[in-house]
Amino acid sequence: MSDKFEKLTEKHIQFIKNQHMYFIGTAAPEGYINVSPKGMDSFRVINENKVIWLNLTGSGNESAAHVVESPRMTIMFCSFDKQPLIMRLYGRAGVLHERDERWDELYSLFPDSVGARQIFELELDLIQTSCGFAVPFYEFKGERPTLSKWIDSRGKEGINDYWEEKNTLSLNGKDTHIF
Template sequence: MGKKFTEIAPELQEFIKEQKIFFVGTAAETGNVNVSPKGMDSFRVINKNKIIWLNLTGSGNETAAHLLKNNRMTIMFCAFEGKPMILRLYGTAKIYHPRDQEYQNFIDLFPETPGSRQVIEMEVDLVQTSCGYAVPFMDYKEDRTVLKDWAQKQGQEKIETYWEEKNTVSIDGFETRILE
Protein backbone atom coordinates (compact mmCIF):
# COMPACT_ATOMS: atom_id res chain seq x y z
CA MET A 1 0.00 0.00 0.00
CA GLY A 2 1.29 3.46 -0.88
CA LYS A 3 2.36 5.95 1.75
CA LYS A 4 2.39 9.74 1.48
CA PHE A 5 4.87 12.11 3.08
CA THR A 6 5.45 15.86 3.07
CA GLU A 7 9.24 15.59 2.76
CA ILE A 8 12.07 13.40 1.49
CA ALA A 9 13.12 11.52 4.63
CA PRO A 10 16.80 10.57 5.08
CA GLU A 11 16.16 6.90 4.19
CA LEU A 12 14.46 7.98 0.95
CA GLN A 13 17.38 10.29 0.18
CA GLU A 14 19.66 7.26 0.52
CA PHE A 15 17.40 5.26 -1.79
CA ILE A 16 17.63 8.07 -4.37
CA LYS A 17 21.44 8.11 -4.20
CA GLU A 18 21.54 4.40 -5.04
CA GLN A 19 19.37 4.67 -8.16
CA LYS A 20 20.90 4.70 -11.64
CA ILE A 21 17.82 5.97 -13.48
CA PHE A 22 14.85 8.21 -12.81
CA PHE A 23 11.86 9.27 -14.87
CA VAL A 24 10.54 12.81 -15.28
CA GLY A 25 6.90 13.53 -16.16
CA THR A 26 5.57 16.90 -17.36
CA ALA A 27 2.62 18.22 -19.34
CA ALA A 28 1.28 21.53 -20.57
CA GLU A 29 -2.48 22.15 -20.42
CA THR A 30 -2.72 20.89 -24.02
CA GLY A 31 -0.62 18.64 -26.19
CA ASN A 32 1.30 15.53 -25.29
CA VAL A 33 2.32 14.31 -21.85
CA ASN A 34 6.07 13.70 -21.70
CA VAL A 35 7.90 11.07 -19.64
CA SER A 36 11.67 11.07 -19.97
CA PRO A 37 14.21 8.62 -18.56
CA LYS A 38 17.28 10.27 -17.04
CA GLY A 39 20.54 8.77 -15.93
CA MET A 40 24.20 9.48 -15.25
CA ASP A 41 25.26 11.46 -12.19
CA SER A 42 22.59 14.11 -12.69
CA PHE A 43 20.34 14.22 -9.59
CA ARG A 44 20.80 15.95 -6.22
CA VAL A 45 18.65 16.25 -3.13
CA ILE A 46 19.28 19.76 -1.80
CA ASN A 47 17.11 19.41 1.28
CA LYS A 48 14.00 17.57 2.46
CA ASN A 49 11.77 19.51 0.02
CA LYS A 50 14.08 20.56 -2.81
CA ILE A 51 15.84 18.63 -5.56
CA ILE A 52 17.76 19.63 -8.66
CA TRP A 53 18.74 17.67 -11.72
CA LEU A 54 21.03 18.37 -14.62
CA ASN A 55 19.28 18.23 -17.99
CA LEU A 56 21.57 17.19 -20.81
CA THR A 57 21.29 17.85 -24.53
CA GLY A 58 18.88 15.43 -26.17
CA SER A 59 16.83 14.98 -29.28
CA GLY A 60 14.03 17.09 -27.82
CA ASN A 61 13.48 19.57 -25.02
CA GLU A 62 9.95 18.73 -23.91
CA THR A 63 10.53 19.21 -20.18
CA ALA A 64 11.68 22.79 -20.67
CA ALA A 65 8.75 23.62 -22.94
CA HIS A 66 6.25 22.09 -20.55
CA LEU A 67 7.64 23.81 -17.46
CA LEU A 68 7.27 27.18 -19.15
CA LYS A 69 3.57 26.40 -19.73
CA ASN A 70 2.81 24.49 -16.52
CA ASN A 71 5.36 24.11 -13.74
CA ARG A 72 4.02 20.85 -12.30
CA MET A 73 6.44 17.93 -12.44
CA THR A 74 6.62 14.35 -11.18
CA ILE A 75 9.83 12.38 -10.73
CA MET A 76 9.74 8.60 -10.29
CA PHE A 77 12.37 6.16 -9.12
CA CYS A 78 11.95 2.37 -9.26
CA ALA A 79 14.05 -0.17 -7.37
CA PHE A 80 15.36 -2.60 -9.99
CA GLU A 81 17.68 -4.18 -7.40
CA GLY A 82 17.16 -5.06 -3.74
CA LYS A 83 13.98 -4.34 -1.82
CA PRO A 84 11.05 -3.41 -4.09
CA MET A 85 9.88 0.20 -4.02
CA ILE A 86 8.58 2.95 -6.25
CA LEU A 87 9.24 6.51 -5.09
CA ARG A 88 7.48 9.50 -6.61
CA LEU A 89 8.26 13.16 -5.96
CA TYR A 90 5.53 15.65 -6.85
CA GLY A 91 5.95 19.39 -6.99
CA THR A 92 6.59 22.51 -8.98
CA ALA A 93 9.73 23.22 -10.95
CA LYS A 94 11.78 26.00 -12.47
CA ILE A 95 14.22 25.68 -15.33
CA TYR A 96 17.58 27.46 -15.42
CA HIS A 97 19.86 27.89 -18.43
CA PRO A 98 23.62 28.61 -18.44
CA ARG A 99 22.78 32.33 -18.79
CA ASP A 100 20.92 32.28 -15.42
CA GLN A 101 22.63 32.94 -12.10
CA GLU A 102 20.76 30.00 -10.50
CA TYR A 103 22.30 27.63 -13.08
CA GLN A 104 25.72 28.98 -12.16
CA ASN A 105 24.93 28.49 -8.45
CA PHE A 106 23.98 24.82 -8.97
CA ILE A 107 26.22 23.56 -11.78
CA ASP A 108 29.22 22.87 -9.54
CA LEU A 109 27.15 20.29 -7.62
CA PHE A 110 27.53 18.00 -10.66
CA PRO A 111 30.57 16.59 -12.41
CA GLU A 112 31.54 18.56 -15.50
CA THR A 113 29.39 17.09 -18.25
CA PRO A 114 29.61 18.13 -21.90
CA GLY A 115 26.20 19.00 -23.33
CA SER A 116 24.73 20.30 -20.06
CA ARG A 117 21.88 22.58 -21.11
CA GLN A 118 19.70 23.26 -18.06
CA VAL A 119 19.35 22.71 -14.33
CA ILE A 120 15.84 21.95 -13.13
CA GLU A 121 14.94 22.91 -9.55
CA MET A 122 11.88 21.31 -8.00
CA GLU A 123 10.08 22.23 -4.79
CA VAL A 124 8.71 18.92 -3.55
CA ASP A 125 5.30 19.12 -1.88
CA LEU A 126 4.35 15.43 -1.90
CA VAL A 127 6.45 12.28 -1.59
CA GLN A 128 4.82 8.95 -2.24
CA THR A 129 6.15 5.42 -1.92
CA SER A 130 4.45 2.32 -3.25
CA CYS A 131 5.29 -1.35 -3.30
CA GLY A 132 6.97 -1.91 -6.66
CA TYR A 133 6.23 -5.62 -6.42
CA ALA A 134 5.74 -5.94 -10.19
CA VAL A 135 8.92 -4.02 -11.12
CA PRO A 136 11.40 -6.55 -12.54
CA PHE A 137 14.89 -7.15 -11.24
CA MET A 138 17.49 -5.69 -13.57
CA ASP A 139 21.23 -5.75 -13.17
CA TYR A 140 23.07 -2.47 -13.60
CA LYS A 141 26.02 -2.93 -15.92
CA GLU A 142 27.39 0.57 -16.49
CA ASP A 143 26.46 4.05 -17.67
CA ARG A 144 26.37 4.62 -21.41
CA THR A 145 28.97 7.12 -22.62
CA VAL A 146 27.40 7.83 -26.03
CA LEU A 147 25.87 11.20 -25.04
CA LYS A 148 29.02 12.45 -23.30
CA ASP A 149 31.23 11.27 -26.16
CA TRP A 150 28.97 12.92 -28.74
CA ALA A 151 28.80 16.22 -26.83
CA GLN A 152 32.55 16.31 -26.26
CA LYS A 153 33.19 15.68 -29.96
CA GLN A 154 30.76 18.47 -30.97
CA GLY A 155 32.12 21.20 -28.75
CA GLN A 156 29.98 24.01 -27.36
CA GLU A 157 29.49 25.89 -30.64
CA LYS A 158 28.11 22.86 -32.50
CA ILE A 159 25.98 21.92 -29.50
CA GLU A 160 24.38 25.36 -29.54
CA THR A 161 23.72 24.94 -33.27
CA TYR A 162 22.07 21.60 -32.43
CA TRP A 163 19.95 23.34 -29.77
CA GLU A 164 18.86 25.88 -32.37
CA GLU A 165 17.89 23.13 -34.82
CA LYS A 166 16.38 20.56 -32.43
CA ASN A 167 15.71 22.07 -28.98
CA THR A 168 13.97 25.44 -29.41
CA VAL A 169 10.44 24.12 -29.94
CA SER A 170 8.64 21.10 -28.45
CA ILE A 171 6.83 18.46 -30.50
CA ASP A 172 3.64 20.42 -29.78
CA GLY A 173 5.14 23.70 -30.98
CA PHE A 174 5.83 25.21 -27.53
CA GLU A 175 8.89 27.44 -27.13
CA THR A 176 11.71 26.26 -24.85
CA ARG A 177 13.62 29.56 -24.56
CA ILE A 178 16.91 27.69 -24.66
CA LEU A 179 18.67 30.35 -26.75
CA GLU A 180 17.19 33.61 -25.44
Template sequence: MGKQLPGLNTKLIEFIEAQPLFFVATAMEDGKINLSPKGMDTLKVLGNNRVVWLNLTGSGNETAAHLQKHPRITLMFCAFEGPPLILRLYGTARTLHKNDPDWEELYGHFEDFAGSRQLFDVSVNLVQTSCGMGVPYLEYKGERDMLEPWARNLGTEGLREYRKNKNSQSLDGLDTGLPPEK
Protein backbone atom coordinates in the same frame (compact mmCIF):
# COMPACT_ATOMS: atom_id res chain seq x y z
CA MET B 1 1.92 -0.49 0.99
CA GLY B 2 1.95 3.12 -0.26
CA LYS B 3 2.45 6.22 1.87
CA GLN B 4 2.25 9.94 1.29
CA LEU B 5 4.78 12.15 3.01
CA PRO B 6 5.31 15.92 3.07
CA GLY B 7 9.01 15.52 2.25
CA LEU B 8 11.91 13.15 1.86
CA ASN B 9 13.45 11.39 4.83
CA THR B 10 16.98 10.03 5.17
CA LYS B 11 16.03 6.53 3.99
CA LEU B 12 14.35 7.87 0.83
CA ILE B 13 17.24 10.23 0.09
CA GLU B 14 19.65 7.29 0.32
CA PHE B 15 17.35 5.33 -2.01
CA ILE B 16 17.40 8.17 -4.58
CA GLU B 17 21.18 8.51 -4.37
CA ALA B 18 21.58 4.77 -5.08
CA GLN B 19 19.43 4.79 -8.24
CA PRO B 20 21.16 4.85 -11.63
CA LEU B 21 17.88 5.69 -13.39
CA PHE B 22 14.92 7.97 -12.79
CA PHE B 23 11.96 9.16 -14.84
CA VAL B 24 10.67 12.70 -15.42
CA ALA B 25 7.08 13.53 -16.41
CA THR B 26 5.53 16.85 -17.43
CA ALA B 27 2.41 17.83 -19.37
CA MET B 28 0.39 20.67 -20.75
CA GLU B 29 -3.41 20.69 -20.52
CA ASP B 30 -3.45 19.56 -24.18
CA GLY B 31 -0.89 17.89 -26.37
CA LYS B 32 1.64 15.21 -25.66
CA ILE B 33 2.65 14.09 -22.18
CA ASN B 34 6.39 13.91 -21.75
CA LEU B 35 7.89 10.97 -19.88
CA SER B 36 11.65 10.59 -20.09
CA PRO B 37 14.19 8.21 -18.53
CA LYS B 38 17.28 9.92 -17.12
CA GLY B 39 20.60 8.50 -16.00
CA MET B 40 24.16 9.50 -15.34
CA ASP B 41 24.92 11.53 -12.22
CA THR B 42 22.41 14.27 -13.07
CA LEU B 43 20.19 14.51 -9.98
CA LYS B 44 21.09 15.85 -6.54
CA VAL B 45 18.96 16.05 -3.41
CA LEU B 46 19.41 19.48 -1.80
CA GLY B 47 16.94 19.00 1.05
CA ASN B 48 13.80 17.20 2.15
CA ASN B 49 11.74 19.18 -0.36
CA ARG B 50 14.25 20.15 -3.01
CA VAL B 51 16.10 18.35 -5.78
CA VAL B 52 17.99 19.71 -8.73
CA TRP B 53 18.33 17.92 -12.03
CA LEU B 54 20.93 18.72 -14.67
CA ASN B 55 19.44 18.31 -18.12
CA LEU B 56 21.85 17.33 -20.86
CA THR B 57 21.48 18.09 -24.55
CA GLY B 58 19.40 15.43 -26.25
CA SER B 59 16.99 14.89 -29.09
CA GLY B 60 14.17 16.93 -27.54
CA ASN B 61 13.42 19.51 -24.88
CA GLU B 62 9.81 18.81 -23.90
CA THR B 63 10.28 19.35 -20.17
CA ALA B 64 11.46 22.93 -20.64
CA ALA B 65 8.54 23.76 -22.94
CA HIS B 66 5.96 22.35 -20.54
CA LEU B 67 7.42 23.99 -17.44
CA GLN B 68 7.15 27.46 -18.99
CA LYS B 69 3.35 27.18 -18.94
CA HIS B 70 2.76 24.64 -16.17
CA PRO B 71 5.62 24.29 -13.71
CA ARG B 72 4.34 20.96 -12.34
CA ILE B 73 6.66 17.97 -12.56
CA THR B 74 6.82 14.39 -11.32
CA LEU B 75 10.02 12.42 -10.79
CA MET B 76 9.83 8.64 -10.32
CA PHE B 77 12.40 6.17 -9.04
CA CYS B 78 12.02 2.35 -9.03
CA ALA B 79 13.93 -0.32 -7.16
CA PHE B 80 15.13 -2.83 -9.74
CA GLU B 81 17.11 -4.72 -7.09
CA GLY B 82 16.71 -5.20 -3.34
CA PRO B 83 13.40 -4.56 -1.58
CA PRO B 84 10.60 -3.37 -3.88
CA LEU B 85 9.81 0.35 -3.90
CA ILE B 86 8.45 2.98 -6.24
CA LEU B 87 9.08 6.58 -5.17
CA ARG B 88 7.40 9.58 -6.76
CA LEU B 89 8.24 13.21 -6.10
CA TYR B 90 5.47 15.63 -7.05
CA GLY B 91 6.21 19.31 -7.26
CA THR B 92 6.97 22.35 -9.31
CA ALA B 93 10.17 23.27 -11.11
CA ARG B 94 11.90 26.32 -12.39
CA THR B 95 14.24 26.19 -15.34
CA LEU B 96 17.70 27.72 -15.13
CA HIS B 97 20.07 28.43 -17.99
CA LYS B 98 23.78 29.24 -17.97
CA ASN B 99 23.12 32.99 -17.91
CA ASP B 100 20.79 32.81 -14.87
CA PRO B 101 22.12 34.07 -11.50
CA ASP B 102 21.64 30.74 -9.66
CA TRP B 103 23.27 28.62 -12.40
CA GLU B 104 26.83 28.57 -11.04
CA GLU B 105 25.78 27.67 -7.48
CA LEU B 106 23.51 24.81 -8.57
CA TYR B 107 25.74 23.59 -11.40
CA GLY B 108 28.53 23.29 -8.83
CA HIS B 109 26.79 20.17 -7.47
CA PHE B 110 27.56 18.28 -10.70
CA GLU B 111 30.54 17.20 -12.70
CA ASP B 112 31.13 19.30 -15.79
CA PHE B 113 29.21 17.63 -18.62
CA ALA B 114 29.95 18.90 -22.14
CA GLY B 115 26.27 18.80 -23.12
CA SER B 116 24.86 20.61 -20.07
CA ARG B 117 21.79 22.46 -21.28
CA GLN B 118 19.55 23.43 -18.34
CA LEU B 119 19.01 22.89 -14.65
CA PHE B 120 15.61 22.15 -13.20
CA ASP B 121 15.25 23.26 -9.60
CA VAL B 122 12.41 21.15 -8.22
CA SER B 123 10.37 22.11 -5.17
CA VAL B 124 8.79 18.91 -3.87
CA ASN B 125 5.32 19.28 -2.31
CA LEU B 126 4.38 15.59 -2.04
CA VAL B 127 6.40 12.39 -1.71
CA GLN B 128 4.61 9.14 -2.44
CA THR B 129 5.87 5.61 -2.01
CA SER B 130 4.20 2.51 -3.38
CA CYS B 131 5.02 -1.16 -3.14
CA GLY B 132 6.78 -1.81 -6.44
CA MET B 133 6.13 -5.54 -6.14
CA GLY B 134 5.29 -5.70 -9.86
CA VAL B 135 8.58 -4.10 -10.95
CA PRO B 136 11.00 -6.75 -12.27
CA TYR B 137 14.54 -7.30 -11.09
CA LEU B 138 16.97 -5.82 -13.59
CA GLU B 139 20.74 -5.87 -13.55
CA TYR B 140 22.56 -2.54 -13.83
CA LYS B 141 25.61 -2.97 -16.04
CA GLY B 142 26.80 0.63 -16.15
CA GLU B 143 26.29 3.88 -17.98
CA ARG B 144 26.33 4.06 -21.76
CA ASP B 145 29.47 5.96 -22.65
CA MET B 146 27.95 7.72 -25.65
CA LEU B 147 26.25 11.02 -24.76
CA GLU B 148 29.25 12.79 -23.26
CA PRO B 149 31.68 11.89 -26.11
CA TRP B 150 28.99 12.88 -28.64
CA ALA B 151 28.60 16.31 -27.00
CA ARG B 152 32.36 16.80 -26.69
CA ASN B 153 32.80 15.89 -30.34
CA LEU B 154 30.20 18.48 -31.41
CA GLY B 155 32.02 21.17 -29.46
CA THR B 156 30.59 24.49 -28.33
CA GLU B 157 29.53 25.71 -31.79
CA GLY B 158 28.13 22.31 -32.80
CA LEU B 159 26.08 22.05 -29.58
CA ARG B 160 24.79 25.61 -30.08
CA GLU B 161 23.64 24.76 -33.60
CA TYR B 162 22.17 21.41 -32.55
CA ARG B 163 20.14 22.98 -29.72
CA LYS B 164 18.94 25.75 -32.05
CA ASN B 165 17.73 23.18 -34.60
CA LYS B 166 16.52 20.35 -32.34
CA ASN B 167 15.80 21.80 -28.88
CA SER B 168 14.09 25.15 -29.42
CA GLN B 169 10.56 23.77 -29.99
CA SER B 170 8.60 20.94 -28.42
CA LEU B 171 6.84 18.18 -30.33
CA ASP B 172 3.68 20.30 -30.11
CA GLY B 173 5.45 23.39 -31.49
CA LEU B 174 5.88 25.15 -28.13
CA ASP B 175 8.90 27.36 -27.50
CA THR B 176 11.27 25.69 -25.03
CA GLY B 177 12.67 28.95 -23.69
CA LEU B 178 16.29 28.25 -24.60
CA PRO B 179 18.05 31.61 -24.61
CA PRO B 180 20.25 32.53 -27.56
CA GLU B 181 23.75 31.18 -26.96
CA LYS B 182 26.78 33.39 -27.47
Protein backbone atom coordinates in the same frame (compact mmCIF):
# COMPACT_ATOMS: atom_id res chain seq x y z
CA MET C 1 0.08 -0.17 -0.44
CA SER C 2 1.33 3.39 -0.66
CA ASP C 3 2.57 5.89 1.89
CA LYS C 4 2.57 9.67 1.58
CA PHE C 5 5.10 12.09 3.05
CA GLU C 6 5.36 15.88 3.18
CA LYS C 7 9.16 15.83 2.96
CA LEU C 8 12.03 13.53 2.14
CA THR C 9 13.38 11.43 4.98
CA GLU C 10 16.98 10.23 5.34
CA LYS C 11 15.78 6.80 4.18
CA HIS C 12 14.26 8.36 1.04
CA ILE C 13 17.45 10.30 0.31
CA GLN C 14 19.57 7.17 0.62
CA PHE C 15 17.19 5.30 -1.70
CA ILE C 16 17.52 8.08 -4.29
CA LYS C 17 21.34 8.02 -4.05
CA ASN C 18 21.32 4.28 -4.77
CA GLN C 19 19.31 4.57 -8.00
CA HIS C 20 20.98 4.71 -11.41
CA MET C 21 17.92 5.86 -13.33
CA TYR C 22 14.86 8.02 -12.80
CA PHE C 23 11.95 9.26 -14.90
CA ILE C 24 10.67 12.80 -15.40
CA GLY C 25 7.00 13.44 -16.16
CA THR C 26 5.73 16.83 -17.40
CA ALA C 27 2.76 18.18 -19.31
CA ALA C 28 1.61 21.53 -20.58
CA PRO C 29 -2.12 22.30 -20.26
CA GLU C 30 -2.58 21.06 -23.85
CA GLY C 31 -0.62 18.68 -26.05
CA TYR C 32 1.54 15.66 -25.43
CA ILE C 33 2.52 14.39 -21.99
CA ASN C 34 6.23 13.70 -21.71
CA VAL C 35 8.02 10.98 -19.73
CA SER C 36 11.81 10.95 -20.01
CA PRO C 37 14.27 8.45 -18.56
CA LYS C 38 17.36 10.05 -17.01
CA GLY C 39 20.63 8.66 -15.75
CA MET C 40 24.27 9.52 -15.34
CA ASP C 41 25.32 11.69 -12.40
CA SER C 42 22.51 14.21 -12.89
CA PHE C 43 20.38 14.31 -9.73
CA ARG C 44 20.87 16.09 -6.40
CA VAL C 45 18.82 16.37 -3.23
CA ILE C 46 19.19 19.95 -1.96
CA ASN C 47 17.10 19.49 1.18
CA GLU C 48 14.04 17.63 2.42
CA ASN C 49 11.75 19.72 0.19
CA LYS C 50 13.89 20.51 -2.86
CA VAL C 51 15.70 18.50 -5.55
CA ILE C 52 17.48 19.51 -8.75
CA TRP C 53 18.48 17.64 -11.88
CA LEU C 54 20.82 18.51 -14.71
CA ASN C 55 19.26 18.20 -18.13
CA LEU C 56 21.86 17.22 -20.70
CA THR C 57 21.43 17.76 -24.43
CA GLY C 58 19.04 15.32 -26.03
CA SER C 59 16.88 14.86 -29.09
CA GLY C 60 13.98 16.81 -27.60
CA ASN C 61 13.44 19.47 -24.96
CA GLU C 62 9.86 18.79 -23.85
CA SER C 63 10.30 19.31 -20.12
CA ALA C 64 11.60 22.85 -20.63
CA ALA C 65 8.64 23.84 -22.82
CA HIS C 66 6.14 22.24 -20.45
CA VAL C 67 7.49 23.88 -17.29
CA VAL C 68 7.23 27.32 -18.92
CA GLU C 69 3.46 26.80 -19.26
CA SER C 70 2.80 24.62 -16.22
CA PRO C 71 5.26 24.00 -13.39
CA ARG C 72 3.84 20.55 -12.55
CA MET C 73 6.49 17.82 -12.53
CA THR C 74 6.70 14.26 -11.24
CA ILE C 75 9.97 12.39 -10.77
CA MET C 76 9.80 8.62 -10.35
CA PHE C 77 12.45 6.26 -9.04
CA CYS C 78 12.12 2.45 -9.16
CA SER C 79 14.20 -0.15 -7.41
CA PHE C 80 15.19 -2.83 -9.89
CA ASP C 81 17.16 -4.86 -7.36
CA LYS C 82 16.80 -6.28 -3.84
CA GLN C 83 14.01 -4.50 -1.98
CA PRO C 84 11.17 -3.42 -4.32
CA LEU C 85 10.09 0.21 -4.04
CA ILE C 86 8.66 2.96 -6.24
CA MET C 87 9.07 6.57 -5.16
CA ARG C 88 7.37 9.53 -6.78
CA LEU C 89 8.28 13.14 -6.08
CA TYR C 90 5.48 15.58 -6.93
CA GLY C 91 5.93 19.31 -7.06
CA ARG C 92 6.38 22.61 -8.84
CA ALA C 93 9.40 22.99 -11.09
CA GLY C 94 11.40 25.89 -12.36
CA VAL C 95 14.05 25.84 -15.07
CA LEU C 96 17.47 27.52 -15.03
CA HIS C 97 19.69 28.19 -18.03
CA GLU C 98 23.37 29.09 -18.21
CA ARG C 99 22.37 32.77 -18.54
CA ASP C 100 20.50 32.73 -15.21
CA GLU C 101 21.97 34.14 -12.00
CA ARG C 102 21.91 30.91 -9.96
CA TRP C 103 23.34 28.70 -12.73
CA ASP C 104 26.95 28.68 -11.53
CA GLU C 105 25.97 27.89 -7.93
CA LEU C 106 23.80 24.91 -8.89
CA TYR C 107 25.85 23.72 -11.85
CA SER C 108 28.90 23.40 -9.58
CA LEU C 109 27.12 20.45 -7.94
CA PHE C 110 27.40 18.34 -11.11
CA PRO C 111 30.21 17.00 -13.30
CA ASP C 112 31.13 19.49 -16.02
CA SER C 113 29.61 18.85 -19.46
CA VAL C 114 29.49 20.95 -22.63
CA GLY C 115 26.04 19.41 -23.13
CA ALA C 116 24.54 20.86 -19.94
CA ARG C 117 21.30 22.38 -21.22
CA GLN C 118 19.20 23.28 -18.17
CA ILE C 119 18.90 22.65 -14.47
CA PHE C 120 15.44 21.90 -13.17
CA GLU C 121 14.61 22.72 -9.58
CA LEU C 122 11.63 20.94 -8.02
CA GLU C 123 9.93 22.22 -4.85
CA LEU C 124 8.32 19.11 -3.40
CA ASP C 125 4.63 19.08 -2.49
CA LEU C 126 4.28 15.34 -1.92
CA ILE C 127 6.44 12.24 -1.75
CA GLN C 128 4.71 8.93 -2.34
CA THR C 129 6.18 5.46 -1.98
CA SER C 130 4.57 2.23 -3.09
CA CYS C 131 5.51 -1.43 -3.08
CA GLY C 132 7.00 -1.95 -6.54
CA PHE C 133 6.22 -5.67 -6.34
CA ALA C 134 5.50 -5.83 -10.09
CA VAL C 135 8.76 -4.10 -11.11
CA PRO C 136 11.10 -6.76 -12.54
CA PHE C 137 14.71 -7.35 -11.48
CA TYR C 138 17.34 -5.74 -13.69
CA GLU C 139 21.08 -5.72 -13.28
CA PHE C 140 22.96 -2.43 -13.60
CA LYS C 141 25.98 -2.97 -15.86
CA GLY C 142 27.19 0.61 -16.09
CA GLU C 143 26.57 3.99 -17.66
CA ARG C 144 26.51 4.25 -21.44
CA PRO C 145 29.36 6.47 -22.68
CA THR C 146 27.49 7.31 -25.90
CA LEU C 147 25.98 10.67 -24.92
CA SER C 148 29.18 12.00 -23.35
CA LYS C 149 31.23 10.98 -26.41
CA TRP C 150 28.71 12.57 -28.77
CA ILE C 151 28.63 15.82 -26.75
CA ASP C 152 32.44 16.00 -26.55
CA SER C 153 32.79 15.37 -30.29
CA ARG C 154 30.51 18.32 -31.12
CA GLY C 155 32.03 20.88 -28.74
CA LYS C 156 30.19 23.95 -27.44
CA GLU C 157 29.57 25.53 -30.86
CA GLY C 158 28.27 22.24 -32.26
CA ILE C 159 25.98 21.77 -29.26
CA ASN C 160 24.58 25.30 -29.69
CA ASP C 161 23.92 24.53 -33.37
CA TYR C 162 22.16 21.32 -32.35
CA TRP C 163 20.03 23.21 -29.81
CA GLU C 164 19.06 25.70 -32.52
CA GLU C 165 18.06 22.87 -34.85
CA LYS C 166 16.42 20.39 -32.45
CA ASN C 167 15.78 21.94 -29.02
CA THR C 168 14.03 25.31 -29.50
CA LEU C 169 10.48 23.95 -29.94
CA SER C 170 8.53 21.14 -28.28
CA LEU C 171 6.63 18.48 -30.22
CA ASN C 172 3.61 20.77 -29.94
CA GLY C 173 5.53 23.76 -31.32
CA LYS C 174 5.98 25.51 -27.94
CA ASP C 175 9.10 27.58 -27.21
CA THR C 176 11.59 25.91 -24.85
CA HIS C 177 13.31 29.25 -24.05
CA ILE C 178 16.70 27.67 -24.57
CA PHE C 179 17.97 30.91 -26.14
